[in-house]
Amino acid sequence: MSNPLPTFDDVARAATRIKGHAHHTPVLRSSTIDQRLGAQIFFKAENLQRIGAFKFRGAFNALSRFSAEQRRSGVVAFSSGNHAQAIALSARMLNIPATIVMPEDAPAAKIAATRGYGAQVVLFDRYTQDREAIGKRLAQEQGLTLIPPFDHEDVIAGQGTAAMELFEDHGAFDRLFVCLGGGGLISGSALAAKALAPDCEVIGVEPLAGNDVQQSFYQGKIVSIPTPKTLADGAQTQAAGQITFPIIQRDVSQILAVTDQELVRCMRFFAERMKIVVEPTGCLGLAGALQMGEALKGQRIGVIISGGNIDLPKFAELLSR
């Protein structure tokens, strides 16, 4: 038997653990978007979270639960993106040694930032080596605890605190749009929604090129795809998790898929109208809401902006297209 799925109580306990360590991020409004959709849209700005993405919530929650022995030995994570930074920063704040396994062709700025947080970076060749195997070997040889980016109950519970804050600050919504990769953010959000706003439909939004969870949702089983080519690098996952998928099946209403072009349009809207930098993956929620369009008329809608980490030259290039 596998462990029982995490519940809203786990999300509420995570909120207590991260309080004063994670930012309680602001909720932003835009009259332009409200007028365009004929609805009230509330943006939960996790691009303004520590390390620039919601991943800090899950990482800090997971590391806070380490035993004295786990703290002494340390944590290992494999990621080239926001999860790596989140683990590295949380580990530094909690005085836990961190090892991050990153592809050797990851952007130099990201490798430097991860080292800057005091983590030991282990590089690997993504074409010939398997990062998961390296992570597991390090965990075994050095007694490190492996924290995966989404398929872990403490990570899911931590990610759910963003939606929990949104409901507590602004009441119930008719619909909540959530950026979707491996499903940590949406499964935590759905746990919060079912407890705090039971009539709110939770909607996941994936990149069209990497719609593995959408396929899984409609086929009723986890579908695995090759690493998708999309600008939404935070959602380049190949399959939903063993813990996230059952929660998605039970508590999520539907899953939409959007093109990279739609993401770039949203990125431009956020920069031009709302004066915020949002990475392509962070645009999934708004792109999904815009795709649904008419159906949202007269409703109160929540949208999670999941992150804002993008190299500025890349940002400029995408916006100048």
Ligand SMILES: *Cc1c(COP(=O)(O)O)cnc(C)c1O
């Ligand atoms: C990780 C990430 C996602 C996807 O989150 P999952 O929990 O894997 O579904 C979305 N947006 C950003 C910015 C991310 O870093």
